[in-house]
Amino acid sequence: MQATPDYQSPPAINFNGSAEPLEKALLSTLLDSPELYNGIAEIIEPEDFINDSARQIFAWIVYESKRGRSIDISLAMSHFSQTPRLSSYLIEVGTVFPSQDSIRRHAEELRDLSMRFSMIEMLRESSQKLLHGQLPVDQEIAVLSKSLNQTNVRLNAGGESNQSYKEVGKAWRARLAERAEKGGIPGISTGFRDLDQKTTGYHKENLIIVGGRPSMGKTTFSMNSIEDIAVNQGIPALVFSMEMPKEDLYERTIASIGGIDFENLRLGRLKAGDTEKLRIATEKLDAAPLYIDDQPALSLNQVVARATKAKRDHNIGIILIDYLQLMTVSKHFLANLNEGIGEISRGLKQLARDLKIPIVVLSQLSRELERRPDKRPMNSDLRSSGSIEQDADLILFVYRDEVYNPETEDKGVAEIIIGKQRNGPLGTVRLGFANGQSRFETIDQGGGQPTTLPKVSRTERVKHDKESTSLASHHGQQAAEGTPTVDSSGQELPLDPQQPYPDIPF
Known part of the structure; x- marks a missing residue:
């Protein structure tokens, strides 16, 4: 040897x-x-x-x-x-x-x-x-x-960092050809037709800020968008939920995807047709590449590390962070919170560029807007607005007039205000808001009413006919006592609380 x-x-x-x-x-x-x-x-x-x-x-x-x-x-x-x-x-x-x-x-x-x-x-x-x-x-x-x-x-400093327009044009033409072949919008669809027309979707390397006062629905709006991206478009998505536990977020998603009344779902008070909706919604979510991290108060370094790992492990195509002000500021900026938030927003913009994906970040708005007669948000209402406004490629505000004016004619309507768009126009997109089902919907341009965009389609719901029949039999005592399970228009009514609920399909 x-x-x-x-x-x-x-x-x-x-x-x-x-x-x-x-x-x-x-x-x-x-x-x-x-x-x-x-x-x-x-x-x-x-x-x-x-x-x-x-x-x-x-x-x-x-x-x-x-x-x-x-x-x-x-x-x-x-x-x-x-x-x-x-x-x-x-x-x-x-x-x-x-x-x-x-x-x-x-x-x-x-x-x-x-x-x-x-x-x-x-x-x-x-x-x-x-x-x-x-x-x-x-x-x-x-x-x-x-x-x-x-x-x-x-190490790479001093190298060739500029390109001729001829070289840039070659890359752009390849991207244009890809768009033409693919059709539709160049970015990732937001899930809302009218918003896509204004923004052409969420673009790679972009930082998107979604702002709103409490109860406006900024989390619901952003999650609806992420749900569509993961469930319907099949793009892997990662959600950092620093405010809401993952089980609560999942419950809201089930209500949104299935078109189930959220309050009934929260209380376990399912209606006759809800069991099939629930089964189909859970199947859709089980198959969706949607990942949740609900650890609170993450630092910028922690978000960067976890996002980078998720990109490597699951090929994440978009990230949602709920919300910016709940992240832990570096100890160097404890004396100046605005500078600390600025460091985080710059870091998230750099992360979007490094991972080459869009990052959607929710942000609180200043209470000062409550003093204005018109309470529609503007860029200056963003907390630490200077840094956030500078770093953002797209700023969206969620505004519902009925929160401030209960007698408004715009009940059930939300305005998505485009406060900044680096490569596109400003403006407002009107969406329907189904609070009971925890979701926003595209408004039908003909009648001005929210379109029915059930995540569980009518074709899929036909499958529950047999179950509905058996449920009607199951609740025959209610019918015999003159308590219908549907009203005159065919709308299902909640079951009598004293009666057993339909079997949950799992």
């Missing part, structure tokens, strides 16, 4: 020793040919210099260059004449021969050394936190992942 040769690890990098010649060469070249700075500005930063004297001199070169001032070794010596340590270092730099042809290579080598050093420090700090259990594992992974992503961005 052959002996395994001893493995000897390579010697550790001497960062100071490796960086010193690169730092002096860079400074010598820039002091001789300052116009070359623009060619390496995206690659190297003052923080990449390990020697403190070199770092300060490079920072001065950057400062002067950005202001268009002259730079040379004499001006540098004059500027730092009161600091012997820096003057001595400049004398050493002056003995190094400038190398204009190698300046980019020198900058890249120094940047790589700096990144190695930073990563070692980052991993050392993380290992200490993991060793002592200072942070949950998923949070620490998120922090490491974010740092590594930033490192990767820096």
Whole structure:
């Protein structure tokens, strides 16, 4: 048996020793040919210099260059004449021969050394936190992942970042051909025809904000949209429900999908035709690629980590977050909540771009709008509106006049107000609101009434005829006593509370 040769690890990098010649060469070249700075500005930063004297001199070169001032070794010596340590270092730099042809290579080598050093420090700090259990594992992974992503961005800095219109046009024509072949709208359908016509759907890499005052139905509206996307379009969707437990959210979804009165469902008081609706709705949801995470008060890092994992595991095509102000703000912004919310909205916009999917985020609105005669929301009503409005690609507000005016002519009607659309028009879309069934519906343009858009179709409901017959028999005592199970128009009435309910189909 052959002996395994001893493995000897390579010697550790001497960062100071490796960086010193690169730092002096860079400074010598820039002091001789300052116009070359623009060619390496995206690659190297003052923080990449390990020697403190070199770092300060490079920072001065950057400062002067950005202001268009002259730079040379004499001006540098004059500027730092009161600091012997820096003057001595400049004398050493002056003995190094400038190398204009190698300046980019020198900058890249120094940047790589700096990144190695930073990563070692980052991993050392993380290992200490993991060793002592200072942070949950998923949070620490998120922090490491974010740092590594930033490192990767820096590694690619200085590369070719622009494209000619000819190249952009080639990619656009391919996308146009795909749209023409697919037909319909270019984005993911919202599930509401009229809203799709205004917005062309939810687009990849977009941050969509849905705002509304309490009781307006912003959660119901957004969940109806997600239900359609997952159930009818088959696109995997992830919901972060930080306000409502997953079982409650599921119950509302069953009411919406099945067209079942939510209050009856909540009390377990099913009507004769509801059992088949319930069975079909549960089958639809069982088959739908819809995923729920109901842990409250998640931080941005936690959302990023969980969303990234869900994208990898389930190929998530859209994310809903309910809602923005319930997320945990970074400890750095505890003294300024607006800045903390701004950090979260920027992070969610970046997440949408990284995952290349739309992210829908619900947001509270300021109470100030209650003081206005017209209480329809506007962008300035968004809490921390500056950051949210800037980061959002699409802003939708949910408004129902009957909440403020019980005698309004618009009972059962909701307005979806488009407050911002980066690539489309503003405007308002009217939808029907079936509060009992926890859903919004497209309004029939002919009669101005909500169309019947049962998620469980009429064809599917025909299947329950036999069950309805058996249920009528089951409740024959009610009929004999003169208590019908339907009214004169054929509308099913709730069963007598003293009678047993229909069997639940599972």
